[in-house]
Amino acid sequence: SYPSRVKLVEVGPRDGLQNEKQPVPAAVKIELIHRLQAAGSKEIEVTSFVSPKWVPQMADNAEVMAGIERRADVRYSVLTPNMKGYEAAVLTQPDEIVVFGAASEAFSQKNINCSIAESIERFAPVVEAARAAGIYVRGAMSCTVGCPYEGDVAPSQVGYLAKLMKDIGVQHIGVADTIGVGTPIKVRKALEATLQHFDINDVSGHFHDTYGQAVANTLAALAMGVWQFDTSVAGLGGCPYAKGATGNVATEDVVYMLHGMGIETGLDLDKLVDAGAFISQALGRPTQSRVAKALLAK
Ligand code: HMG
Ligand code: MG
Helix, strand or coil, X not given: CCXXXXXXXXXXXXXXXXXXXXXXXXXXXXXXXXXHHHCCCCEEEEEECCCCCCCHHHCCHHHHHHHCCCCCCCEEEEECCCHHHHHHHHCCCCCEEEEEEECCHHHHHHHHCCCHHXXXXXXXXXXXXXXXXXXXXXXXXXXXXXXXCCEECCHHHHHHHHHHHHHCCCCEEEEEECCCCXXXXXXXXXXXXXXXXXXXXXXXXXXXXXXXCHHHHHHHHHHCCXXXXXXXXXXXXXXXXXXXXXXXXXXXXXXXXXXHXXXXXXXXXXXXXXXXXXXXXXXXXXXXXXXXXXXXHC
């Protein structure tokens, strides 16, 4: 049986926009976040505190965090790859921080310029400081199914990283199909490897939709009892260090599926479509959400 309620973490402002070539003004990001809040988003991944040389689009991280009209019932998360990122992030009072590693060595090197083992050494003090400050710590694991540089990634690699994350005190873990190559059984295996180390209530799915499999993969995870997912309005996004990878599964598409199954999300689909239309127009591109396209054509 499926969960009766699902929590969606909206990652459009971060994962969705980090790869955008044209500058997106902070004011547009802030307006997007306000519209997402209006649609009922209770968990928003706002930005990342990474090197502006590596990811110029996130250089306005503090400005965006400061510009949001915060709601007491919304949790705001940010990515922090190291202590430098954490120290900048903490000044902006995030509710949650995210350390992000990879199940493949090559991707770890390309994305964060260090090995998996080195990344854990960098994350450990970040996790410790955050937890001491009462900030919730999420971990993200990239390339849990496939890697743009190494190809298939074995579930044992996923289990290895999940254990390292658990051992340093990470409280929740996201299982990411960074390049969207996963299919339901492969995704299930990556999740099963993770569940050796984390409780089902502390695991989420993060599926990019490059090959059009992300809704199917979401359903496969749901069938296992996973009830938390990262999604991106209008299907925005991609990772700068995963060439050709498209955005996360569109929030609208997942919400349509869940509501159609009688599963609650707390989100208002029409207002989400509005938020997606706003950002798509600002970027000068059509939405990547099939559901939004269908509803807008009505
Ligand atoms: P590095 O070059 O190894 O870092 O980068 P370093 O410690 O040697 O420092 C080099 C320079 O960067 C120094 O500046 C530092 O001050 C600066 P310089 O002295 O040369 O002027 N620096 C920083 N500046 C700002 N914020 C920081 C920071 N750290 C160092 N936090 C680093 C290592 C991790 C910083 C770099 O590789 C980086 O920023 N990478 C970006 C990775 C990224 O953002 N990727 C996309 C997000 S992950 C993702 O999308 C996947 C996910 O969605 C899940 C999935 O789908 O798979 C989460
Ligand atoms: Mg991602």
